[in-house]
Amino acid sequence: MATVSPPWAYTLQLPHDPRAPGIARSTLRAVLRAHRMADLTDTAELLASxxxxNAHRYSQGPFSLRLRAPEPHRLRLGVRDANPEIPPPFKGALSPPGADAERGRGLHLVELCADRWGACPLQRGGKLLWVECVQNLECQWGDLS
Structure with missing residues (x-):
């Protein structure tokens, strides 16, 4: 199977619909498999989900998922939505949620699983949250000796 060498990018426009996270995960799996980055699937799926x-829960309109490989073995996921509020993990608040916290656990996973992350306010309103995952080639190939 032929693959496209990085850089490559895909953008998935999603309606404000509770099925959007599942559609995003299915699309992500297909893209990573096609580009021979399937070993990133578990982490990337968790982060994208x-x-x-959060885009579905805290914004009112449609949102988008962008998948991009800026260079070999590195994946960047970005989600744009209409809500301008940047959540705490993306503001540099690195404290984990308390045991009784009802919110904040999911984005705490971003801190634990992403290699890099960030946020940008958008000029026309809303925000972009992004994360990066890097393939661990040692784990992919194992010890060949």
Whole structure:
């Protein structure tokens, strides 16, 4: 199977619909498999699911998921939505949620699982939250000796 070398990018426009996180995960799996980055699937799925779920929960309109490989073995996921509020993990608040916290656990996973993350306010309103995952080639190939 032929693959496209990085850089490559896909953008998935999602309606404000509770099925959006599942559609985002299915699309992500297909893209990673096609680009031979399937070993990132578990981590990338978790991260994308958290970001898309938050976009659905805290914004009123449609949102988008962008998948991009800026270079080999690195994936950047970005979610744009209409809510301008940037959540605490993306503001540099690194404290984990308390044992009784009802919110904040999902985005705390971003801190634990992403190699890098960030946020940008958008000029026309809303925000972009992004995360990066890097393939661990040692785990992918194992010890060949």
């Amino acid at each position: 958290e970001l898309v779920t």
